[in-house]
Amino acid sequence: MNKYEKDQLLEQVMVEYGNELVRLAFTYVKNSETAKDMVQNAFIKCYENLDDFRFDASIKTWLYRITINQCKDYLKSWHHKKVQAKHFIQDTAQNILPSAEHKVLAKSEQQEMKDFIFALPANDREVLYLHYYQSLKLEDIAEMTGVGLNTVKTRLRRAKQKLKRKLEEAAVYG
Structure with a gap:
């Protein structure tokens, strides 16, 4: 070429x-x-x-x-870990006196759903995103991620279960 x-x-x-x-x-x-x-x-x-x-x-x-x-x-x-520590410190400082705008955003359902998804382990987030947001077939996800089809199915099922549990807990405590 x-x-x-x-x-x-x-x-x-x-x-x-x-x-x-x-x-x-x-x-x-x-x-x-x-x-x-x-x-x-x-x-x-x-x-x-x-x-x-x-x-x-x-x-x-x-x-x-x-x-x-x-x-x-x-x-x-190492760069990422250093940046994460910096953001954690900044976020902690901001959460002491959150702005009105921050409070509104934190309460929105869409933000809450994103938070739940981002709280999942990377492997679970990955299959949820590729399957539901990119509408990819499980076979394509297996090929892209380099893992077996059964592993993709297991990760997707586990991710949905974890997400369901988090949503149910939020409904009980929210």
Whole structure:
């Protein structure tokens, strides 16, 4: 593949999948700017490795896999842990005297649902997002995440059970 073809293909996949990949990355890193950085890095890796891509799978699946790996590597990094500690300290300080706007947002049902989903472990969040928000088939999720179909089914079932329990607890205590 020559440079022009690579440039054209990269531009096409950036337009076609960019927003989806940012949403996917956000489910991992929980920060929109960091999610955009993860996707940018994924596109760079895609471009660098296009000559090695055999087109055995779809390029979308390959991009999802690259993005997921980028996010997982980032979450393991020292930089992320340092940023998390900083945000925890800032959030704790803000929660002492929350603003009226913050109180309204915290009470909204949509925010509460996001909180419940983000409280789930990454593997559970991942399958929920890919299945319900990206409308992907379980087989595609298995291919993208690199785990078996039965593992995906188990994670999805477990994630739904955990989410149901959290919602029921919130209804009882809320």
